[in-house]
Amino acid sequence: MLGPILETLIGGLLTGVLYSLVALGFVLIFKASGVFNFAQGVMVLFAALSVARLSEFFPMPIAIALAVVVMIALAYAIEFLVLRRLVNQEGIILFMATLGVTYFLEGFGQTVWGSDIYKIDLGMPKNPIFVLESVFPGGLLIDPSELIAALICAIMVVALAIFFQVTRVGRALRAVADDHQAAQSVGIPLNQIWLMVWAVAGIVALVAGMMWGAKLGVQFSLSLVALKALPVLILGGFTSIPGAIVGGLIIGAGEKLAEVVLGPVLIRMFDLAGGGIENWFAYVLALMFLLVRPQGLFGEKIIERV
Amino acid sequence: MSAPVGTVDKTEAAATPPPHASAPSRRSRADGIGAASVILALNNIEVVYNHVILVLKGVSLSVPKGHIVALLGANGAGKSTTLKAISNLLRAERGEVTKGSILFEGDEVHSLTANDLVKRGCIQVMEGRHCFAHLTIEENLLTGAYTRRDGNAAIKRDIENVYTYFPRLRERRTSIAGYTSGGEQQMCAIGRALMSRPKMILLDEPSMGLAPQIVEEIFGIVKNLNVKEGVSFLLAEQNTNMALRYASYGYILENGRVVLDGEASALSENEDVKEFYLGVAEGKRKSFRDLKHYKRRKRWLA
Ligand SMILES: Nc1ncnc2c1ncn2[C@@H]1O[C@H](COP(=O)(O)OP(=O)(O)OP(=O)(O)O)[C@@H](O)[C@H]1O
Numbered sequence: 001m002l003g004p005i006l007e008t009l010i011g012g013l014l015t016g017v018l019y020s021l022v023a024l025g026f027v028l029i030f031k032a033s034g035v036f037n038f039a040q041g042v043m044v045l046f047a048a049l050s051v052a053r054l055s056e057f058f059p060m061p062i063a064i065a066l067a068v069v070v071m072i073a074l075a076y077a078i079e080f081l082v083l084r085r086l087v088n089q090e091g092i093i094l095f096m097a098t099l100g101v102t103y104f105l106e107g108f109g110q111t112v113w114g115s116d117i118y119k120i121d122l123g124m125p126k127n128p129i130f131v132l133e134s135v136f137p138g139g140l141l142i143d144p145s146e147l148i149a150a151l152i153c154a155i156m157v158v159a160l161a162i163f164f165q166v167t168r169v170g171r172a173l174r175a176v177a178d179d180h181q182a183a184q185s186v187g188i189p190l191n192q193i194w195l196m197v198w199a200v201a202g203i204v205a206l207v208a209g210m211m212w213g214a215k216l217g218v219q220f221s222l223s224l225v226a227l228k229a230l231p232v233l234i235l236g237g238f239t240s241i242p243g244a245i246v247g248g249l250i251i252g253a254g255e256k257l258a259e260v261v262l263g264p265v266l267i268r269m270f271d272l273a274g275g276g277i278e279n280w281f282a283y284v285l286a287l288m289f290l291l292v293r294p295q296g297l298f299g300e301k302i303i304e305r306v
Numbered sequence: 307m308s309a310p311v312g313t314v315d316k317t318e319a320a321a322t323p324p325p326h327a328s329a330p331s332r333r334s335r336a337d338g339i340g341a342a343s344v345i346l347a348l349n350n351i352e353v354v355y356n357h358v359i360l361v362l363k364g365v366s367l368s369v370p371k372g373h374i375v376a377l378l379g380a381n382g383a384g385k386s387t388t389l390k391a392i393s394n395l396l397r398a399e400r401g402e403v404t405k406g407s408i409l410f411e412g413d414e415v416h417s418l419t420a421n422d423l424v425k426r427g428c429i430q431v432m433e434g435r436h437c438f439a440h441l442t443i444e445e446n447l448l449t450g451a452y453t454r455r456d457g458n459a460a461i462k463r464d465i466e467n468v469y470t471y472f473p474r475l476r477e478r479r480t481s482i483a484g485y486t487s488g489g490e491q492q493m494c495a496i497g498r499a500l501m502s503r504p505k506m507i508l509l510d511e512p513s514m515g516l517a518p519q520i521v522e523e524i525f526g527i528v529k530n531l532n533v534k535e536g537v538s539f540l541l542a543e544q545n546t547n548m549a550l551r552y553a554s555y556g557y558i559l560e561n562g563r564v565v566l567d568g569e570a571s572a573l574s575e576n577e578d579v580k581e582f583y584l585g586v587a588e589g590k591r592k593s594f595r596d597l598k599h600y601k602r603r604k605r606w607l608a
C-alpha cells in the first residue's frame with residue numbers, strides 16, 4: 001500500500017512544480033505592479049506555440065532562444081501599448097486590461113502560429129525509471145522527463161528568489177510593489193521596472209509552456225493550466241515566491257493523493273462514483289484556506305498603521 | 307563628517323550673503339539674485355489637475371544654494387502640489403504644469419522625469435513619509451541609491467554616514483520599516499533621500515503626526531544636514547512656528563498664490579502671520595485694528 005501512495009505522492013509533487021512555475025509568473029507581476037495578470041495562462045500557451053512552431057524551422061536551442069526574444073517583445077508591446085497608458089489607475093481597470101490582452105493574445109496566437117495541436121520534443125528520456133527497489137517490491141516508478149522538468153523549474157525558482165532578495169534591481173522591484181509613487185520619488189523608473197517584470201514573467205511562462213507542452217502537446221487547453229495556478233496562489237499568497245512554490249507542491253501532491261486515497265473511501269462509504277476528485281480538490285482546499293488565512297501561507301501581512 | 311553625502315561646496319554656502327536683504331519684490335526675485343547662487347527658481351507656474359482644476363495660479367519662488375526655505379500655508383493651499391511640480395511627480399496624479407518655468411541650477415527641468423531629476427541632485431521626501439513598508443530600514447536606504455553608479459563601497463560609506471546623522475536608524479536597520487514608529491519612518495524617508503547624494507531636498511511636512519520632541523529632533527537633523535552637508539531644502543510645512551525657526555526665508559501660500567514672503571525672522575514678527583498662522587493674537591482685538599488687518603489680508607488675496 002505504501003509503495004503506490006509514495007509513487008502517487010512523487011508524481012504529484014513533480015506536477016506540482018509545474019503549477020508552481022505558472023503561479024510564479026502571476027506572483028512576479030502582482031508583486032511589482034499590483035496587477036492580477038489574467039493573461040499569464042495565455043502567455044504560457046503563446047510561448048509554447050512559439051517554441052513548437054519555431055522548432056519546425058530551427059534546431060531546438062535556437063527555437064528556444066527566438067521564443068525568448070518573442071516573449072520579451074511581447075512584454076515591450078504590453079508595457080508600451082497598455083500599461084504605460086494606465087499608470088495609477090485602479091487595480092480593477094488594470095485587471096480588465098489584462099483580460100483584453102488575454103483574449104487578444106489567444107486569437108493572435110492562432111493567427112500567427114495556427115490552431116492545430118503541435119508537439120514540442122525536448123529529447124527527454126521517455127523510459128520510466130525505478131528507484132528504491134530494495135525497499136519496495138518492484139521499486140517506485142518515476143517518469144524521468146518529469147524529474148528533469150522539476151529540476152529545471154527548481155533552478156529557475158531559486159535564481160528568481162536570489163534575484164529578488166539581493167540584487168539592486170530586485171530590491172527596486174520590491175520597492176515598486178510596496179509603493180510605486182515613493183519608488184518614483186527616489187528615482188526608480190516605473191516603466192523600466194514593469195518592462196522587466198513582464199519580460200521575466202514571459203520567460204517563466206516560456207519555461208512552463210515548454211514543460212507542459214512537452215507533456216500534453218501544445219494546444220488551446222494549455223492556457224487552462226493557469227486556472228490551476230489560482231488555488232496555488234490562494235494557498236501560497238499572491239506576493240510570495242516561496243508561497244508559489246510550496247502552494248504548487250501542496251496542490252500537486254494533494255490532488256493526486258486525494259484521488260487515490262479519498263476516492264475509494266467515498267466509493268465504499270457513500271456509494272458515490274468517486275471519480276474526478278483531482279478536478280475539484282484544489283479549489284476546495286483553496287476555499288478553506290481563504291476562510292482561515294486569507295493572505296495565504298506566506299503572503300505578506302497587510303501592514304496597516306497610521 | 308568623514309564622507310559628506312551632499313556635494314555642494316560648504317564654504318560657498320556659508321559665504322553667500324543673505325539673499326533677500328533688500329525690500330521684497332516678488333516678481334523679480336528669481337532673476338534678481340545672481341544665477342550662480344540660486345539652486346531652484348520657480349517663475350509664475352500654473353498647475354492644473356485633471357485638465358480642469360486650476361490649483362497653482364502663478365507661483366514664483368527661489369531657493370538660494372545652501373539655504374532652507376519654508377513654504378507655508380494651510381490645508382489645501384498648494385504646498386505639496388508645488389513640490390510635486392518641481393520633482394515631476396505630478397504626472398502620475400494627472401496633474402500638469404501649464405505655465406511658467408522651473409529652473410534647477412539654471413536648467414529648465416519641467417519636461418524631465420523624476421528619475422532624471424534625482425540624478426541631477428533634486429529629490430522629494432513625500433508627505434506622509436512613504437517608506438517601503440515590507441523592506442527593512444537598511445533596504446529602504448539602499449533603494450535611495452538606485453540612480454547611483456559609483457559602486458558599492460561609496461554606497462556603504464554613505465549608509466554609515468546616514469546612520470551617524472540618524473543613530474535611531476542604525477538601531478533599527480534590520481527592522482521591517484512598516485513596523486517602525488512614525489518618527490523613525492520620517493527619518494528613514496529623509497535618510498533614503500540622502501542616499502541619492504542630493505544637492506537639494508524637497509521636504510514635505512516632516513512634522514506631520516509626530517510628537518513635539520520628535521519634530522524638534524528631526525528639524526535639528528535637517529539643520530545639521532544643511533550646515534554640514536550643504537544640502538539646500540525647500541520645506542513645506544503647516545507648522546509655521548517650527549519652520550520659521552529653522553528656515554532663512556519663507557513664502558506663504560494661500561489658494562495657490564504666494565501672498566507674503568520675506569526673511570524668516572521678519573515673517574515671524576509680522577502681525578498677520580502671527581494672527582493667522584502662529585495663533586498669537588494681539589491683546590486689543592475687536593478694535594479698528596481688525597479692520598486694517600482685514601483690508602491688508604484682502605489685498606494679498608486679490
Ligand atoms: N490629484 C489631485 N487631483 C485633483 N485635485 C487635487 C489633487 N491633488 C491635490 N488637489 C487639490 O489641490 C489643492 C492643493 O493641494 P495640496 O495637496 O497641494 O495642498 P497642501 O498645501 O499640500 O495641503 P496639506 O497641508 O493638506 O498637505 C487642494 O485643493 C486639493 O484638493
Ligand SMILES: [Mg+2]
Pocket residue numbers: 385386387433510511
Ligand atoms: Mg501637502
